[in-house]
Amino acid sequence: MNSTSVSQADSDSVGKPRSARAFKKSLETNPDYNPDVVIETQNLSKTYRDFWGRPKVRALKALDLEVRKGEVFGLLGPNGSGKSTTIKLLLGLLFPTSGRALVFGKDAVEVTKNERIGYLPEESYLYRFLTAEETLDFYGRLFDMPAKVRKERTQQLIEKVGLTWARRRQLKEYSKGMTRRIGLAQALINDPELILLDEPTSGLDPLGTREMKDMILDLKAQGKTVVMSSHLLADVQDVCDRIAILYKGDLKELGRVDALLKVSGETQIRAKNLPPAALHEIQEVLARHHIQQVSIENPKTTLEELFLNIVRESEERPGRRGAAIAAESEPRD
């Protein structure tokens, strides 16, 4: 879908009233719910308005997404691209201007869906006057967990995020890295099926970043679904199965990371211990096809290069969908 059609769909859905059936559906779990699809957005749009209701910023334009069970999904984009807006819409912190966001087949504003969700906000918005133990106990109680379960889970998570030594210190005494860790622990208190991480590595040192990424991969290994937003490309490249690249509210690219980074039309030959003399012969060998091939494959660009190409292209030619850009973003000689 290119951005022209997105705008069309957006304006259609704003102008067209919902049917009574849609209203009825909004009150109950979607009967067409596919358990393998954890998140589904349909024409999801968000326009911020001023006090008088006049449109101010179109933060998200007709986003269609599906996140499947067990995958690590990355939302990628520069600042102001709509990543956080998407996550907030999925959590019910914002209401869509038009379209729908379904989580576990339920409307995103439905409270009960939160029982299966863990959320780590961009900054760890936690109560700074609580200790680590009190923090996890408090969030455990919000999940209606019995005291015994809460206590066990609190101990496990504090150990897991490596804060045993600081468990009784108030969070106001914590460093940024420690706050992120306890933030992650609170997101996991209910052993959620879906974890939404907003800029999970923001503010972490390289070691902390590595640990966070390991934890995400660990969650994936446990069969959890992870949706993370980031503008740190290396993080996304390292852990995500699929990504969506957003730019100024438009979905520019969506697909598997390895597929998106694959550059077609070029061949890469990798050889082991190639002697200098052999280097000279490569061209002949290649010409005659007589050298033993160690590996021949398509080369890959970096995610950073792909991302910058999309942003550059979007600024030059606004409204074009990323597929065309991706095709053009292959390395040039």
Add this chain to the structure above:
Amino acid sequence: MVIKEFTKFWDWLSGGANLFNGAAMMFLLIAVGCLVIGVLLGYLVAAFRQGPVEAFYSTASTLFKAVPDFLHTSPRRVFAIAQLAIKEAFRRKIVLAAAAIFALALLFGGWFLDTGADHPERTYIGIVSWGTQLLLLMMGMLLSAFSLPEDIRNKTIHTVVTKPVRPTEILLGRILGFTTLLTVMLVLMAVICLMFVWRSLSHTHRIAGDVQTVQAFVDIDPVQRLDADGRRVNEDTIKTAWTTTDHGHRHRLQLLKQVIKVGDPEPTAAENVVDVQTEAGEKVYYRVIIDSEGGHSHRVRVRNPGPDAEIEIGPAIGFFRARVPIYADALAFTDRQGKVGEGVNVGDIWNYRGFIAGGASLAKATFDFSGITAARFGDAERVDLEMTLGVYRSWKGVIGKRILASVAFESIPDGSGENILQTDPFSFESIEFEVLNLSIPRTQVCRVLDESGNVVAQNQPADLFNDLARNGKLRVVLRCEERAQYIGVGRADLYFRAADRPYWANFFRGFWGTWLQLVIIVTAGVCFSTTLATPVTMFAVIIVILIGFNAEFLRKLLLPDADGGGPIESFIRVITQMNMQTPFNPGPMRNAMEFCDDILLNTLNSLTYLVPDFSRLDFSNFVRFGYWIDGDRLMVATCLALSFCIGLFVIGYFNLKTREIAA
């Protein structure tokens, strides 16, 4: 103390005979009305943003989704949020700051209070009640107004609402948390205040002079019956003395000589008897009494009765009372001609007191009581009848002499054909602005009247409970006995006094009203803050407090027939320097002005009903003046507060539910 309401809780709630006059039905009707208005307003806002059809579905969806939110509210989550609110208040040292202010006020408050004043307990209790109320209301306002907006500003709310937490739980948790915290503080403050008042007023005296025996007493002038300072003494007084001046006052002691003639019953042994002698074959009791001063007296005890008996003055009594008044169900006035009316109007206090013309046998005030049983008075031999009368003199009368009045008792028959028992009038001197206590013997001498009013028997002994009030009903007839003078009385001014209740219990009952005010303020603060920023929330809560405490005054001010007219008329009168009573010239301008004023006054008057009348939740005067706060009054106040809280809570819920937390 003026009491205008004598509500019975059940009658108030159910409306008695007419269900639609009951508070419960009124609440339901108002709730339905508010819901309809709320839905319409919500629809209009949604229609403005989403269009009329989409708005219909979103409004209906919000309404339908509210039902599970209310039904599935989890106590564990509510308590978790409540506990968080308490921890926040403690760890941010808000409680410490309030405690410090309270401690400072108590430490230095005593410097500015006069223990020697008349009824110092009233000043003390008034000050501590007011101070505690002010401090806690301010604290309740600050806690509730800051909490939710701060959570939204710091985005800590994001980690809460992304859990399975419903708006009902967020609101209830905060309200419960702050209320619990303030309740604990209120109880602690009430205990400290009680101890402070008790310790401040607790005192005793010694007899002025070198000895603590009757030798310290001096003779009175037996002819004028005046003491050495020229003050009147009792009929039996032979000597007087003074106590030392402590706490800014002193008391006069009187030595009474009471002769018990042969055949008279001997007085029961009392601790204030100094000596008992036999003179001319008659027993003579010498006893010491102490005069009341500034609203209190002291216990007097005599050790080793005899000529050298030591007199000991004990602690103050009378400061801390919780009188249990039994008020009349109805008060009726009869004028000089015997016509039933509202009493004579002698000025602008018509609404509360009616006046009885003196010297006219038909002019009277009749108080009809019910529930007068011996059990209620502890089967006592004497019954206390107390009254606070107003006196209006149409001429100055005899200087120094008080106006005479009388009371008589009558039975109230259940049906026709029954005779009426009637006692002779019991005369007494009225005291203005003071509680006058008449101790009425249980055994009375009555005449018996038939239903036509003819006397059928005279001088019949009758028991107050078993005969006069055999059906629990009793009529008290009050008359003014002096010609051309007037006695004024309201329904609460004359009551039977049942056995006193514990003062401390009444003290805490007094704080129940403060607690209800706190709950309303906290609920208002939390619910307003769901949509308003902190400063605006505080402003709104201050408006609620100001209107709440001055609701009666504002309603009086907003009466259409008030002097000076409405806002426009008053403004014109001010700028043209026109007298309040001078009428405007008739014409279209006057009509327009009055029309606009009517609309403004009615609108403003209606708005005052959106805020609870805090004066109905304020029981401090009952405690100050030493009256027991009855359960009906407390129940009515509780229901009133609860109904406002429910309304505010529902508004807060829909605000939070329809609010984009992250916007």
